[in-house]
Amino acid sequence: MNPSLYSPPALIAIGAALGALLRWQLGLRFNPLFAQFAFGTWLANLLGCLLAGIILGLLLVGKPLTQPLQNALTVGFLGSLTTFSALSSEVSDRLLHKDWLHAGLILSLHTICGITATLLAAAAVQRLIRS
Template sequence: MGLTAFWAVGIGAALGAWGRWGLSVAFNALCPLLPLGTLLANLVGGYLMGISMGLFALGGLLSPEVRLLVTTGFLGGLTTFSTFSAESVTLISRGEYGWASLHLLGHVLGSLIMTGLGLMTVQLLKQ
């Protein structure tokens, strides 16, 4: 791994983590039983990953370092499976099974849908 790749991942991760933190600060208090900031981070991250996948598939548009900055760095820092898991377990341990189910479905299905939509966006725009 070269120094440029190292810095690309680190800078991207910092930006993504700050974005996730900002979303949590702005949205988690709106509905304490369903942390909306984390959900938004994962949905937006899924969509941006789909766009990234579509752009990478076009070939040659982005350097390997930019790919690392965006995917491993920024999107890795923005999206957070560990926080999602901790929030899910907390809801379950409190007996909030309905909210836990909504939380799980929202993150998993929502992220899959948003990733697909991101990929479709690039496919539509390249036409």
């Protein structure tokens, strides 16, 4: 196996490619379900928040990932899976169409669900490891 495949940039790039492909698939499959809400973007962000919570939970119980793996997952995979720019674009589109209700709902759902998912995942990991 080529040692350069294990270099930080290579691991981050591999993680980013996998995250981007998953995000793309989620968008293809779920965004068409609702006209006013990009469900695939929400799922991508929610999944990313859950995974970030798992990584945070491991860190909090003193079982952090190795730095190369953490970089591949957080900077690479989660960095391309989750997307603030898509969220910003979707909310801005609703605002430009004076659709205040959907703009507020989209922003609220992403924020509240994302933070809740991160906290729940971190707490679950802590509880599982400590029990």
